[in-house]
Every structure is written in structure tokens, then in C-alpha cells.
Amino acid sequence: MNLKRFFAREAALNIYDIAKEAGVAISTVSRVLNNKDRVTPETREKIQAVLDKYGYKPSAIARGLVSKTMKTVAILSVDVRVPHYAQTAYTIEREFSKRSYNVIVCNTGGRLEETRRYAHNIAQGQVDGVVLVGSVFNKLGKDGEVAAALQGMPVVIANGRLDMPNAFSILVDDRLGISLAVNHLIQRGHHPENIVYVEDLATESAKIKRRGFLIALADQGVEGVKRRMFTTAYGLAGGRQAAEEILLSKSRPTAIVCGEDLTAVGVIKGLMATGLRIPEDMAVTGYNNSEYSLICSPELTSVDNKGEMCAMLCVQLLESRINGNNSFSSMTITPELSARESS
Amino acid sequence: MNLKRFFAREAALNIYDIAKEAGVAISTVSRVLNNKDRVTPETREKIQAVLDKYGYKPSAIARGLVSKTMKTVAILSVDVRVPHYAQTAYTIEREFSKRSYNVIVCNTGGRLEETRRYAHNIAQGQVDGVVLVGSVFNKLGKDGEVAAALQGMPVVIANGRLDMPNAFSILVDDRLGISLAVNHLIQRGHHPENIVYVEDLATESAKIKRRGFLIALADQGVEGVKRRMFTTAYGLAGGRQAAEEILLSKSRPTAIVCGEDLTAVGVIKGLMATGLRIPEDMAVTGYNNSEYSLICSPELTSVDNKGEMCAMLCVQLLESRINGNNSFSSMTITPELSARESS
DNA sequence: CTGTTAGCGCTTTCAT
DNA sequence: ATGAAAGCGCTAACAG
Numbered sequence: 105m106n107l108k109r110f111f112a113r114e115a116a117l118n119i120y121d122i123a124k125e126a127g128v129a130i131s132t133v134s135r136v137l138n139n140k141d142r143v144t145p146e147t148r149e150k151i152q153a154v155l156d157k158y159g160y161k162p163s164a165i166a167r168g169l170v171s172k173t174m175k176t177v178a179i180l181s182v183d184v185r186v187p188h189y190a191q192t193a194y195t196i197e198r199e200f201s202k203r204s205y206n207v208i209v210c211n212t213g214g215r216l217e218e219t220r221r222y223a224h225n226i227a228q229g230q231v232d233g234v235v236l237v238g239s240v241f242n243k244l245g246k247d248g249e250v251a252a253a254l255q256g257m258p259v260v261i262a263n264g265r266l267d268m269p270n271a272f273s274i275l276v277d278d279r280l281g282i283s284l285a286v287n288h289l290i291q292r293g294h295h296p297e298n299i300v301y302v303e304d305l306a307t308e309s310a311k312i313k314r315r316g317f318l319i320a321l322a323d324q325g326v327e328g329v330k331r332r333m334f335t336t337a338y339g340l341a342g343g344r345q346a347a348e349e350i351l352l353s354k355s356r357p358t359a360i361v362c363g364e365d366l367t368a369v370g371v372i373k374g375l376m377a378t379g380l381r382i383p384e385d386m387a388v389t390g391y392n393n394s395e396y397s398l399i400c401s402p403e404l405t406s407v408d409n410k411g412e413m414c415a416m417l418c419v420q421l422l423e424s425r426i427n428g429n430n431s432f433s434s435m436t437i438t439p440e441l442s443a444r445e446s447s
Numbered sequence: 448m449n450l451k452r453f454f455a456r457e458a459a460l461n462i463y464d465i466a467k468e469a470g471v472a473i474s475t476v477s478r479v480l481n482n483k484d485r486v487t488p489e490t491r492e493k494i495q496a497v498l499d500k501y502g503y504k505p506s507a508i509a510r511g512l513v514s515k516t517m518k519t520v521a522i523l524s525v526d527v528r529v530p531h532y533a534q535t536a537y538t539i540e541r542e543f544s545k546r547s548y549n550v551i552v553c554n555t556g557g558r559l560e561e562t563r564r565y566a567h568n569i570a571q572g573q574v575d576g577v578v579l580v581g582s583v584f585n586k587l588g589k590d591g592e593v594a595a596a597l598q599g600m601p602v603v604i605a606n607g608r609l610d611m612p613n614a615f616s617i618l619v620d621d622r623l624g625i626s627l628a629v630n631h632l633i634q635r636g637h638h639p640e641n642i643v644y645v646e647d648l649a650t651e652s653a654k655i656k657r658r659g660f661l662i663a664l665a666d667q668g669v670e671g672v673k674r675r676m677f678t679t680a681y682g683l684a685g686g687r688q689a690a691e692e693i694l695l696s697k698s699r700p701t702a703i704v705c706g707e708d709l710t711a712v713g714v715i716k717g718l719m720a721t722g723l724r725i726p727e728d729m730a731v732t733g734y735n736n737s738e739y740s741l742i743c744s745p746e747l748t749s750v751d752n753k754g755e756m757c758a759m760l761c762v763q764l765l766e767s768r769i770n771g772n773n774s775f776s777s778m779t780i781t782p783e784l785s786a787r788e789s790s
Numbered sequence: 791c792t793g794t795t796a797g798c799g800c801t802t803t804c805a806t
Numbered sequence: 807a808t809g810a811a812a813g814c815g816c817t818a819a820c821a822g
Contacts, residue, residue: 129810130810131808131809131811135807135808141807143807144808166814168814169813169814169815169816170813171814172814
């Protein structure tokens with residue numbers, strides 16, 4: 105055994121090596137390492153000297169085997185290249201880091217297979233909890249395999265619901281969010297009949313926004329609204345295409361409400377390419393209040409769904425559940441409107 | 448001991464539980480778990496049945512203690528909210544995920560204290576390797592504490608150099624990148640004397656870009672170039688301010704080369720706010736070829752520093768080093784120019 | 791082919 | 807206050 109170590113090339117030294125060199129038992133070393141129990145100042149110093157001499161770092165894995173936790177959480181996200189998710193992942197990471205947790209990030213692409221793979225991986229017990237970022241996980245989380253893997257550890261889902269005893273939600277009232285945009289446009293003088301909606305994603309949240317649009321208009325006594333719904337692909341190209349379609353439709357609207365900022369920017373670009381002026385000839389609103397809304401020209405009016413606050417609450421909620429504190433539970437965030445040049 | 452388990456509330460079951468229920472030894476269970484050695488089809492099935500029955504997942508921590516690896520790598524990044532870093536983190540995560548590694552993400556903010564904290568944390572051995580994303584780590588990696596913590600495990604630095612035997616680089620030729628922008632402008636008819644540079648960040652890479660600008664102009668026989676260098680803060684506001692300063696300077700230039708896309712967008716916005724037309728009255732170029740360059744109006748000409756390729760190479764390099772394969776080593780990427788409306 | 795046993799590096803009783 | 811020893815859950819020799 106000692107021979108084994110002797111011949112091993114530069115094997116990281118362990119608590120036994122430290123104990124031997126300091127002439128004490130490993131339990132004593134462990135004590136000074138963790139500041140537990142009482143240790144004579146002299147012995148402590150003697151051990152600390154050896155610790156410093158070698159820059160010894162206890163193995164987190166061995167500790168984990170005893171404590172049954174690696175102080176790690178995972179973020180199951182769709183794609184951190186999307187600014188809204190990047191922002192969320194950033195906040196979650198920073199907050200958990202402050203609480204001395206490591207954060208594993210997973211980009212599932214919203215695909216079931218990938219979600220399963222990540223979930224299985226996570227289930228092996230290196231992870232103390234998971235936060236699901238994105239309403240896609242509403243559906244993905246209901247998959248049997250995914251649910252089974254996630255079972256037993258605290259799960260928090262940002263903007264979604266999961267029917268598991270260990271899952272909690274931070275919800276955003278997207279229905280209200282869209283109505284904020286609609287009412288803002290009406291206030292700006294747009295007739296409810298002249299407002300259309302552009303839907304891109306197919307997530308649960310997107311459905312809620314769509315419904316929110318219908319309800320907001322219905323509240324204004326507008327009917328046959330479905331004719332005023334356009335569906336396109338997420339992104340600049342999708343937005344451009346939606347703009348084309350809208351301009352070709354029978355009764356040209358005066359305002360366009362979009363479900364996502366990036367698509368809204370595409371709509372604006374498509375509109376401007378035909379010589380239209382924003383907002384004089386056509387008003388456009390986005391959703392998420394992302395950096396995009398400040399970068400495009402004219403700057404985009406957008407619904408602020410408070411991504412950072414959502415992330416902070418997810419962290420608080422998950423952390424309290426990890427620590428067996430059940431006082432903090434699911435809650436809902438109320439969006440606000442950030443009016444800018446495009447409306 | 449069994450009593451302990453008996454009284455424990457829903458303790459996750461372990462390999463012993465499976466072995467007992469299947470009526471075999473733990474080593475046999477381990478064998479079917481890892482598809483190692485030969486196991487009689489019958490015993491295998493018998494064990495598999497129990498495995499399935501409980502949805503048993505072996506503890507990654509216990510495995511890690513034996514194998515001395517948690518199959519995890521860390522990304523030390525500045526801030527994943529910055530699209531260029533988000534893109535890099537995304538690619539690294541996806542590629543390592545394919546190779547069945549978990550990826551821990553750290554947002555150091557470019558601060559020394561945070562970098563040290565993350566480095567120490569990582570040094571505990573849960574991590575098989577690290578990739579440093581951003582040229583800030585050129586300086587941060589030279590810090591004694593950071594270097595000591597990272598010592599012993601393979602490190603790859605994207606766009607930087609580190610003087611450690613275990614560190615390897617994927618470099619981007621930023622000097623060339625900037626000269627691409629300068630030469631493009633000259634080709635577009637701008638006199639070298641009328642081109643200025645806007646520097647924002649204070650990283651190693653920023654210095655190289657600055658120098659690249661000086662060299663590119665010197666190649667054209669231009670002197671006293673330092674008068675044509677402007678320094679501002681990174682971001683939209685910084686860009687706007689730089690635009691103001693430039694317009695107030697004695698000899699108004701006809702083209703502005705920026706060290707970062709986002710700042711370039713701010714410059715464009717500042718310019719347009721005074722009624723200037725881009726590119727007719729002033730040409731602007733950015734750097735990174737990020738999504739920003741497509742979102743702003745007019746679309747931004749930008750130097751493509753091939754972030755995705757860089758990330759892919761980082762992964763290949765790090766993975767090969769982790770596996771003790773030393774055939775693959777440091778290398779340099781050549782940027783290209785993506786000409787768009789702003790120039 | 792399968793079982794027994796010795797670690798992996800640490801924390802935590804339990805003695806002393 | 808310190809030491810001895812028993813695990814944590816798993817893999818890998820080594821027997822049989």
C-alpha cells in the first residue's frame with residue numbers, strides 16, 4: 105500500500121500523507137481541516153504548517169461520498185446562446201456560487217432525447233437540485249423517463265409547472281404581459297381591430313401569450329381575432345417573413361405584437377426594408393426586454409418579464425428546498441412594459 | 448448497519464440492496480452495470496430485472512472515488528451574458544456533453560478574487576480539466592494562487608497564453624483581424640489618415656488589437672496615429688460617448704474601427720442621433736461577428752474571429768490532454784472579415 | 791462465471 | 807485533546 109504510493113508518479117497526496125508528516129492521526133487533520141472539535145493550538149499549527157507546505161486540498165469526491173452531496177446544482181436550459189436564457193443562467197450561477205455550489209449547465213436544445221440524457225446523468229447523485237429554465241420543460245418534464253430521473257431531488261422550474269411533489273415553480277404571468285402590450289398600443293391610439301399578433305415558438309409560454317392576446321382583444325369587444333394571428337419561425341428571418349405576410353394581408357394593421365424580441369426585430373427590419381417608418385406607419389412590440397430591444401433601431405418597446413428576478417427566486421426556492429426548508433414555495437411574477445421608440 | 452438503513456427514510460438504495468434482492472454478490476451486479484467480464488445471460492437478466500424494478504442508478508460519487516474522475520470539466524469565463532462568451536460556453540458544453548462530460552460554468556466577472564475562489568474550488572479534484580475563456584485570463588492565470596490551484600490538471604486557454612507546462616492555447620490572430628478591417632476600409636476608398644480606432648476593454652486581446660491598428664496604419668505610411676485612438680467604456684453607452692468625442696475632434700475621420708461589436712453599435716447609434724448617415728458619412732466596423740452585428744441597423748461590418756471554431760478546438764485540445772494524448776497542441780486561428788452595410 | 795475482499799480519501803463515532 | 811476504526815458506495819484484483 106505504501107509501496108504503491110511510493111511508486112506512483114506524483115500521486116496527489118492525501119490526508120494520510122499529511123497526518124504522517126505531521127505525526128498525528130488523520131482524524132486530527134480532519135479536525136483542523138473542518139475547524140471542528142477542539143484541537144490544541146500547538147497541534148493545529150503543526151498540522152497547518154504541513155497543510156500549507158504542500159498546498160493540500162482535500163478531495164471533494166471523498167468528502168462527497170461521506171456527506172452525500174457534491175454541493176452542485178444543474179441548470180437544464182434550452183440554449184444559453186439565447187440572451188434571455190444566458191441572463192437566467194448567469195444569475196443562477198452567480199447566486200449559487202455565492203452559496204458555494206457549483207453549477208452544471210446543460211443545453212438541451214429543447215429536445216426530448218437530450219433532456220433525457222442530461223436527466224439520467226444528473227440522477228446519478230452528483231447533483232443536489234435542478235432548475236429547469238424555459239417553458240419547454242413543461243412538456244419535457246412530463247416525460248416518464250425524465251420525471252423518473254428527476255424524482256427524489258428538488259426541482260424548480262422557471263415559468264412552468266410540473267406535477268411532481270418535489271417540483272416547484274416560479275411563474276411569470278405571460279397572459280398579463282401580452283395584455284400590457286396590447287393595452288399600451290390601444291392607449292397610443294391604435295384601434296383594437298388593427299392590432300395583430302406574431303407567434304413563433306411552440307412552447308407552453310407561447311400558448312399562454314397567444315391566449316393572452318385573444319383575451320386582451322376580446323376584452324375590447326373585438327371578435328374573429330384568429331384572423332389576426334400570424335405564425336412564423338423564431339428569429340430575424342422568421343420576423344422578416346412575418347412582416348411580409350402581414351403586409352400582404354387584406355386589411356393592413358397598424359400595430360404588431362410579437363411573442364419574442366428577436367422575432368420582433370426581424371419584423372421591424374422587414375417592415376423598414378419596404379420603406380415603412382416605425383412607429384409612424386406601424387408600431388411593433390417585443391417580449392423579454394432583452395438587450396436586443398436596445399440594440400435595434402428604432403429601439404424596441406418590450407414586455408419586461410423580469411428574467412433576473414425570476415432567476416433569483418428560482419435560486420432562493422431551490423436552495424431552501426435543498427436544505428429541507430419548506431417555508432418558501434411557488435410564486436408568480438408580474439411583468440411590466442418598457443415603452444421605447446417602436447410604438 | 449442494516450438497521451440503520453431500515454430506519455433511514457427512503458435512503459437511495461445501493462449496490463448491496465440490488466445484490467441481495469437478486470441473490471448475487473455486488474461484484475456481479477457491478478459487472479452487469481458496466482458490461483464488463485462475462486456474466487451468464489440468466490444471472491444478467493435476473494439482476495437487470497431488479498435494476499429495472501427500482502430504477503437503480505449507481506452513485507457517480509462513489510464511482511468517482513474509485514476512478515478519480517467525475518467526468519467533469521469547468522469553464523472559467525468572464526460573463527456568459529456576453530454573446531461571444533455565451534456562444535463559446537455553449538459550444539464547449541455541447542461538445543463535452545457528447546463526450547459524456549459534465550460542464551461547470553463559472554462567471555468570474557474578470558475579477559481576481561472570484562477567479563481565485565473558483566480556481567480553488569475546482570482544484571479539489573472534481574474537475575478533469577479547465578478551459579479559460581477570454582484573454583483576461585492571460586493576466587489572471589499568472590496570479591500565484593490561481594496558477595497553484597490549476598496546477599496539475601490540463602488547462603486550455605482560449606485566446607491567451609499561460610506559462611505553465613499543463614496549459615495550452617487556442618490563439619486568435621487579433622492583430623491580423625484588425626488589419627483586415629483597416630484594409631477593407633482603405634479598399635472602400637477611405638484614406639488611412641481618416642480612420643480612427645475605438646478601444647474599450649483592457650484585456651490582453653484589446654492591447655493586441657490596438658497594436659494591430661497601429662501596425663496596419665504604419666504599413667500605409669501613416670504616422671502620429673496615437674492621436675487617432677479613442678478609449679471608452681465597453682457597451683452601448685461607451686460607444687455613444689466615443690461617437691461624441693470623435694465628432695468633436697479636430698479632424699473628423701471618415702471611418703471608425705471598433706474593438707468590440709456592442710461598442711460599435713453604440714458608436715453607430717451615437718452617430719445616427721446627430722443625423723449622420725452610415726456608411727455614407729461615416730463607416731463603422733465591429734469585432735466578433737456576433738449576433739449584434741445582424742440586429743443593429745444598418746447591419747454591422749465585423750471581424751469574424753471564429754468563436755465557434757475556437758471553442759471546438761479548445762474542446763479537442765483539452766479532451767486529448769485529459770486522456771493523456773499529447774499529439775494535439777496549441778494553435779492559432781485566422782480571422783476573416785464579414786462586410787455588411789455599415790462600411 | 792461468480793464471490794470475497796481490499797481499497798478510493800474522507801468524516802464521524804467511540805474509546806482512551 | 808487525540809487516536810483507532812468503521813463506514814460512505816463502488817470498482818477491481820484475486821480466488822475459487
